[in-house]
Amino acid sequence: MAETARPTHPLSIDEAWAFTAERASVTTFFFDFDGVLSPVTDDPDASQPVPAVLGVLERLATVVARVAIVSARPVSFLRSRFETLEHVDLYGLYGLEVWHDGEVVTEPAALEFVPAMARLAEQARAELPGEILVEYKRLSVALHYRVAPELAATVERWAHEQAERLGLRIQRGRMVAELKPPVDQDKGMVITEGVRNAGCAWYFGDDMSDIKAFDALRAREAVDPGFFGMAVAVANPETGAEVSSAADLTLDSPDAVAAFLTDGLRRF
Numbered sequence: 001m002a003e004t005a006r007p008t009h010p011l012s013i014d015e016a017w018a019f020t021a022e023r024a025s026v027t028t029f030f031f032d033f034d035g036v037l038s039p040v041t042d043d044p045d046a047s048q049p050v051p052a053v054l055g056v057l058e059r060l061a062t063v064v065a066r067v068a069i070v071s072a073r074p075v076s077f078l079r080s081r082f083e084t085l086e087h088v089d090l091y092g093l094y095g096l097e098v099w100h101d102g103e104v105v106t107e108p109a110a111l112e113f114v115p116a117m118a119r120l121a122e123q124a125r126a127e128l129p130g131e132i133l134v135e136y137k138r139l140s141v142a143l144h145y146r147v148a149p150e151l152a153a154t155v156e157r158w159a160h161e162q163a164e165r166l167g168l169r170i171q172r173g174r175m176v177a178e179l180k181p182p183v184d185q186d187k188g189m190v191i192t193e194g195v196r197n198a199g200c201a202w203y204f205g206d207d208m209s210d211i212k213a214f215d216a217l218r219a220r221e222a223v224d225p226g227f228f229g230m231a232v233a234v235a236n237p238e239t240g241a242e243v244s245s246a247a248d249l250t251l252d253s254p255d256a257v258a259a260f261l262t263d264g265l266r267r268f
């Protein structure tokens, strides 16, 4: 039987699901975590996936080639939220960490920054106002101003000074500025590598770092007429407009992501 031609963007949801179901054996689904699988909370430690997500991801993993979570969180955090999922791959810290064969594999070039990041987190706690939540992630430090948005400029200035002093990079996100090692790794690179042998891939994201993942799908489509990439944004008041404008489709919330996938699973 002749294969259906790749849908062109913009496309209908029905077309996207039909094409994906036809190529299930060469399809990967990638998901960001915060704001996509879990609703935003003031305290990052309190974040949990919406209840329907675990079952949906596990079912999805039985019908497509691969399901993976690609997050700025450490793999240890992702494991704590998804430890019951046996068939979902985990990329942490923008791909500096990967869960592989029962252990965390870390990008070697980033390892030398572990002591500096621990010191930086202590310094941030000492120097920044108490309302700023400092999240130490082993290879990076996130400075959260969600509960004190008026301190955004203070955080930005401090992060900039430290980045200059230590030769670090800054990743901005939803009410957060994160200091990272100067190692070339981002979600776009994870997706570029992850779709190398795929015929179809979907990526669900809500934040600035996810736009690089959308771009990686587009780049692959540009060089491979047989490849189909679907970029799905999740709406939010902070980065939503920018992320939506780079996506094929926007869903309202993490609950809507779970409902959308539940519906999509009926097509396989």
Ligand SMILES: O=P(O)(O)OC[C@H]1O[C@H](O[C@H]2O[C@H](CO)[C@@H](O)[C@H](O)[C@H]2O)[C@H](O)[C@@H](O)[C@@H]1O
Pocket: 032, 033, 034, 035, 039, 040, 041, 042, 043, 044, 047, 070, 071, 072, 073, 135, 142, 144, 146, 173, 174, 175, 176, 178, 207, 209
């Ligand atoms: O790549 P992700 O999985 O989306 O991680 C991005 C950042 O997510 C977390 O921060 C965001 O969610 C928090 C909990 O809902 C929220 O309080 C914060 O304002 C958001 O920016 C995480 O804590 C960060 O380390 C990640 O960089």
